[in-house]
Amino acid sequence: MKRITISPPVAAVLLAIILFALSGLLPNGFGSNMLVARAQAVNILRLSVFLGVIAAGQTLVIISGSEGIDLSAGAVVTLTAIVTYVLVNGNDGRVLPALFAAILVGAAIGLVNGTGISFLKISPLVMTLGMSGVVTGMILIVQHGNVSGAVSPIMTKVIARPLIFGIPGAIIIWVFFAGLMWLLMERTAFGKNLFAIGTNRVTARLSGVNVTAMVLATYALAGALSGLGGFLAVGNTGVVFINIGNPFLFPSIAAVAVGGTLLSGGKGSYWGTMAGAIVLTLLTSLLTTMQMPDSVRSMVLGATLLILISIYGRQQALRQ
Amino acid sequence: MNKHQWQTFTLHNPYLFSLLLLVIITLVNLFVQPDMFHRDTINNNMRVFLPLILLAAGEAVVILGGGIDISVGSIVSIVNVILATQVGLQGNPQKMYLMMGFVLLVGMAAGAINGFFVAYMRLQPIITTYATSFLYAGLALFILPNPGGGIPQSFSSFYRDTTPLGLPLAFFIIALILLAWGFVQQTRYGRYLSAVGGKADAAYETAVPVSAIQFSTYVAAGLMAALSGIAVTMLVSSGNSTTGDQLTLSSITAVVIGGTTLSGGVGGVAGAMIGAVILGLIKNIISFANIDTWWQTFVNAAIIVVALAAPGVINLFRRKR
Numbered sequence: 249m250k251r252i253t254i255s256p257p258v259a260a261v262l263l264a265i266i267l268f269a270l271s272g273l274l275p276n277g278f279g280s281n282m283l284v285a286r287a288q289a290v291n292i293l294r295l296s297v298f299l300g301v302i303a304a305g306q307t308l309v310i311i312s313g314s315e316g317i318d319l320s321a322g323a324v325v326t327l328t329a330i331v332t333y334v335l336v337n338g339n340d341g342r343v344l345p346a347l348f349a350a351i352l353v354g355a356a357i358g359l360v361n362g363t364g365i366s367f368l369k370i371s372p373l374v375m376t377l378g379m380s381g382v383v384t385g386m387i388l389i390v391q392h393g394n395v396s397g398a399v400s401p402i403m404t405k406v407i408a409r410p411l412i413f414g415i416p417g418a419i420i421i422w423v424f425f426a427g428l429m430w431l432l433m434e435r436t437a438f439g440k441n442l443f444a445i446g447t448n449r450v451t452a453r454l455s456g457v458n459v460t461a462m463v464l465a466t467y468a469l470a471g472a473l474s475g476l477g478g479f480l481a482v483g484n485t486g487v488v489f490i491n492i493g494n495p496f497l498f499p500s501i502a503a504v505a506v507g508g509t510l511l512s513g514g515k516g517s518y519w520g521t522m523a524g525a526i527v528l529t530l531l532t533s534l535l536t537t538m539q540m541p542d543s544v545r546s547m548v549l550g551a552t553l554l555i556l557i558s559i560y561g562r563q564q565a566l567r568q
Numbered sequence: 569m570n571k572h573q574w575q576t577f578t579l580h581n582p583y584l585f586s587l588l589l590l591v592i593i594t595l596v597n598l599f600v601q602p603d604m605f606h607r608d609t610i611n612n613n614m615r616v617f618l619p620l621i622l623l624a625a626g627e628a629v630v631i632l633g634g635g636i637d638i639s640v641g642s643i644v645s646i647v648n649v650i651l652a653t654q655v656g657l658q659g660n661p662q663k664m665y666l667m668m669g670f671v672l673l674v675g676m677a678a679g680a681i682n683g684f685f686v687a688y689m690r691l692q693p694i695i696t697t698y699a700t701s702f703l704y705a706g707l708a709l710f711i712l713p714n715p716g717g718g719i720p721q722s723f724s725s726f727y728r729d730t731t732p733l734g735l736p737l738a739f740f741i742i743a744l745i746l747l748a749w750g751f752v753q754q755t756r757y758g759r760y761l762s763a764v765g766g767k768a769d770a771a772y773e774t775a776v777p778v779s780a781i782q783f784s785t786y787v788a789a790g791l792m793a794a795l796s797g798i799a800v801t802m803l804v805s806s807g808n809s810t811t812g813d814q815l816t817l818s819s820i821t822a823v824v825i826g827g828t829t830l831s832g833g834v835g836g837v838a839g840a841m842i843g844a845v846i847l848g849l850i851k852n853i854i855s856f857a858n859i860d861t862w863w864q865t866f867v868n869a870a871i872i873v874v875a876l877a878a879p880g881v882i883n884l885f886r887r888k889r
Contacts, residue, residue: 315830315831317694364873364876364877368876368877368880368881369880369883370876370877371829371830373636373830374820374824374830374876375873375876377820377821378821378872378876379869379873381865381866381869381872381873382866382869382870384866385863385864385865385867385868385869385870386866388862388865388866389863389866498698501694501698502698502699505692510692511692511694511695541713542706542709543706543709543710543713544706544710545706546702546703546705546709547702547703547706547707547710549702549706550699550700550702550704550706551699551703553695553698553699554685554699554700554703557691557692557695557699558685558691
């Protein structure tokens, strides 16, 4: 008998559509007003972009296996958001240098993570956790809790406002970005090697993959993507605050898991992560719209996550 | 010592680096806080460290069994708010004892939920306990939306001032847990635990009840989290739904500094307790060394990273030779 299987990204997208449709039935939902529905859908997509970009780095790190995870992502987002904010300082001409700086800072921190993990054999979880403390500490030292700067008009225009046909620039950037991620993961040697080291590091090494270089590159790239996430996040909010990045940390891992990427590595896709980011953002905004108290919201989120991963996050049984 | 002997030696003595680190950190602490070994100071320190020590001991069991539990902090919060709301500042001792028994059950039940999903539903531990941490944190916030409540004065002063035989109360609790752990290690269960953490499928093929063992580690962690919650409540003698939040990641760090590998199978409870003491002493050093407030987070994290890196650096040099 053939079992009906449904791939996790598709399941997540279906779930998102169902959730969204149900949200219309709420007392303060969009009801039958299609214009409002469209606006809401676009807005939720736009909010998903930031989580989606930050979770991209997380996806790469998790696919690389050996308990790969990046707990420094939140701190890196905060740091790079501050870097962007201070460097741009309201000046359109300095947006591009600031973008490069944000990506470079993120990559540097990722490289330190990778060094500790591959050369000093520190487990990724604690290494990145430690780095997140170090980065948070650096932010406090340099900024003493207050920053002066501003985003520039062009950032707000491109990231936060509708660009073409009422579609916000952030979504267009995301689509473009997703294409690049697909190319990177499916059409390059880096991508092939990434899945190879995620499946089995020993066989990968024996087949001529430079595992150390791959791990370094993966963590550096993940840091760079968090840097990009920080740049986009501050472009969206327009102001920077010390807690801008942390709320993204665990959702970025959850988005990867909901998207069907194995947390043990070697299997997954960025499409899944995108779908996961949309589902999580939708869920959060839905619970906010329903005006639930924080406590109930937290419980519902936890329970939903548990149900979601119960459906397709199950690992193989020991008995084969 | 050749490479192989060295590997065997470090494998048989997973506490080696953490003990070394403990000595170094203690010496530094002695330098900035000369009265460190005074009886009152030890008691002061140990009662502040105890909650994390207990939590790390529970976390160590889970990690030893090849899992991870990032919901333990939220279990601490639940226990804290239950005690603070149900007993109250004016509550009578009987009620406190009753509720202490009750929260132990709550902790084990929370652990059992984690264990059920991880061991029997075969979900990935980190994401499962992340999800349940939301459940538990939400429940804690539901029970006590605003910080408040409390426990009878007599219990907090008991926790603060009890020094049987002139030694801090914490020493006796730690000794009890180490004894219990020593006993567990002698039993078949202890060997099963290392086997499951080391290689679950090999353990399965040698007829080890893998799922039951995994399940039990989460229940043990829940129980230890409840004990930790009781200790925290007696320490701060008030309720706050975010009490345990920052304890989760510290407990994992303590376990790793204590020589337990996150991939499971190697390490133990004693190392995790040493790790928790080390983390506490680092905080101590920072507050006594007159470090600028803005630098404290950074120095704390940097010391931890260096401590984590030390064994790796030593091994790196040994491999080069």
